[in-house]
Amino acid sequence: MYDWGISAAQTTIMTAVFPIFFVSYAGADLDGTKASETWGVANTVGAVLIAILAPLLGAVADYRAAKKRFLTLFMILGVGATMAMFFIGQGQILLASVLFVLTLAGATGSMTFYEALLPHIAREDEIDRVSTAGYAFGYVGGGLLLALNLLWIQKPDLFGLPSGEGLSAEAASLPARLAFVSVGVWWLLFSLPILRRVPEPPRTLESDERTGESALRVAFTRLGETLRELRGYKQAFLMMLAFTIYNDGIQTIIKMASVYGTEIGIGQGDLITAILLVQFIGIPCAFAFGAIAGRIGAKRSVFIGLAVYTGICIFAYTMTTAREFYILAVLVGLVQGGTQALSRSMFATLIPKHKSGEFFGFFSVFEKFGGILGPLVFAVVINRFESSQLAILSVIVFFVVGALLLTRVDVEEGERVARAAEANVRTVA
Numbered sequence: 001m002y003d004w005g006i007s008a009a010q011t012t013i014m015t016a017v018f019p020i021f022f023v024s025y026a027g028a029d030l031d032g033t034k035a036s037e038t039w040g041v042a043n044t045v046g047a048v049l050i051a052i053l054a055p056l057l058g059a060v061a062d063y064r065a066a067k068k069r070f071l072t073l074f075m076i077l078g079v080g081a082t083m084a085m086f087f088i089g090q091g092q093i094l095l096a097s098v099l100f101v102l103t104l105a106g107a108t109g110s111m112t113f114y115e116a117l118l119p120h121i122a123r124e125d126e127i128d129r130v131s132t133a134g135y136a137f138g139y140v141g142g143g144l145l146l147a148l149n150l151l152w153i154q155k156p157d158l159f160g161l162p163s164g165e166g167l168s169a170e171a172a173s174l175p176a177r178l179a180f181v182s183v184g185v186w187w188l189l190f191s192l193p194i195l196r197r198v199p200e201p202p203r204t205l206e207s208d209e210r211t212g213e214s215a216l217r218v219a220f221t222r223l224g225e226t227l228r229e230l231r232g233y234k235q236a237f238l239m240m241l242a243f244t245i246y247n248d249g250i251q252t253i254i255k256m257a258s259v260y261g262t263e264i265g266i267g268q269g270d271l272i273t274a275i276l277l278v279q280f281i282g283i284p285c286a287f288a289f290g291a292i293a294g295r296i297g298a299k300r301s302v303f304i305g306l307a308v309y310t311g312i313c314i315f316a317y318t319m320t321t322a323r324e325f326y327i328l329a330v331l332v333g334l335v336q337g338g339t340q341a342l343s344r345s346m347f348a349t350l351i352p353k354h355k356s357g358e359f360f361g362f363f364s365v366f367e368k369f370g371g372i373l374g375p376l377v378f379a380v381v382i383n384r385f386e387s388s389q390l391a392i393l394s395v396i397v398f399f400v401v402g403a404l405l406l407t408r409v410d411v412e413e414g415e416r417v418a419r420a421a422e423a424n425v426r427t428v429a
Contacts, residue, residue, distance in 0.1 A: 002114050003134040005190030006075075007142030008183045009082060009107050012149050015254075016275055018085070018100065021176045025169065026088055026096035035093065042097040046104030050364060054112045058361025061113060067357050068200045071113040075191050078106020083184035086177045090169045108364065114194070116360040119348040120201040124415075128298050131345035132290030135337035136283050143279030145186050149179040150272060201353070233421075235414025236350040236359065238405060243343050244366040246306055246402025249395045250339065252377075253312065253332065261325050270322040274329035281333025289338025298342040299411055305339030306399045306406075313399075316392045350414035352421040 012018065019039060027035030061067045081102035088096045122130040153175040157163040161178070162171040261271050293301040312331050319328060351359040381391040 001137065001141075001190045001193040002110075003138035004141030005187045006078075006107055006111065006114075007138035008145040008186045009078065009103060010138075011142035011146040011275075011279065012179055012183050013082060013085075013100070013103055014107075016146055016272065017149060017153065017176055017179055021088075021173070022093070022096055022100070025090055025173050025176070026093045027091075028169070029091040030093065038093055038097060042100050043104070046101040046108070049101070049105050050108040050112070054109065054364040055358060055361035057109070058112060058116065058357035058359070059355075061116070061357035062355055065200055065202060067113045067116050068195065068198070070357075071110045071117075072191075072195060074106045074109035074113070075187070076106075078103050078110060079184045079188045079191075081106060082187065083181050085180035088177070090173070112360050112364045113357060115344060115348075115363070116357040117194075117198060117201070118345065119351070119353045119356050121198060122345075124349060127348055128293040128301075128342055128345045129290040131348070132286045132293070132338055132341040135341040136286035139279045139282040139286060139337060141186070141190060143276060143283075145182060146279065147276055149182065150276075153179060201356075233351065233414070233417060235409050235411065235417070236347065238409045239343075239347050239350055239414070240363060240366045242402050242405035242409060243347070243363075244402075245405060246309075246399050247340070247343070247367060249309060249398030249402065250336065252395050252398070253309070254336075265320075266322050266325050270325060274325055277326065277329040278333040278336065281330055282337040285334045286337035286341060289335075289342060292338075293342055293345075297411070298346040299406065299409065302339055302342050302346070302406065303403060305335040305342075306403045308335045309339070310396050310399050313392055313396045317389050346409075346411065349411070350409075350418055352418045354422060 022039055023035040027038060030038070057070055061070050081099045085096070085099050085103075088099065118127065118131060152159045152161060156175045159175075161175050261274070289301055289305070292304070308331060312328060315324075315331065316328055319325060347359075347363055348356070377391075377394055377397075381394045385391075
């Protein structure tokens, strides 16, 4: 249910509504290029902030048994910042940037600790199914609220909101600003089950740690040890590296699909419909990936997803019509949630449970790097060859290289090492 709640922030705030609001309303005093540049800076600042904090806070959470506490704090930060977006006025791009950075930090930070709970609440034989179910519920929750938000933004008169010609900028923006409030309420409401029903994993200590030591000191010590011990957790490190690369391709398709569609003449209405289509196609397909992983394993299932993504790039190279864009959306919906969910669950099996917060902190850092290089390569190819078709084709490289690295991951060996490390800890009250 936390996936259900937070996915509204990912769809309405990060993908569909707020980016347009940011450029056209908050950045109304700037030309389009400058506003878009500011949007890029805000995304980067939020990502870097979490990349710095996530591993350290993850180590503190492991030592103090505070995963749920940190999840709650980051959730409250994100919910508060999202609801405060209602008060953004026309031209207030600085306020919009700050609130977006805080929302991004709250969402990404809380997901770090949410994902760190995964190996504690699911048995090894069900962890893939639980992870993919989370993604499926996220598609439902994010898709439902986004559909409602888009309905009252496009048909405000149906909800008694200001509509028609001659509206002030503030009145015209009211439906979008109310959408931001609804995201905050939705996020908070569906956070209650995990806060009320999921227990905090017990506090554990390494054999050479004492209960009276400073949490911050232990956190730095643990981080240093983990960096040195990465050779010992070779399979987990290879998994992070492979995921970073192929996730770069996935994030590039997510970020550039609308831009690419617009360039080849796909209308805004078709683009928005396609976004919703990905959400709802992803629901049964995420569940299906969990079932497939139960039969052939998570690693082989991820390979299927990467193969389909390669086909998506080839199909997009020849795409020219809205009908073909819808087909593309269906193909993305088939594999997007399942590929990412199984990557998450596979990584969870390769790490010791008592360091799950710390390791998922590092996983979050690697995930943030995924999505930086892909759009850069996309832009460089366009600049060099003046062809978006070649640019979308170049994304295949990330899926191929990521898949090759994934072949080097020995899941059984990684699980053996992780379970052996768990034997060297003790539970404390």
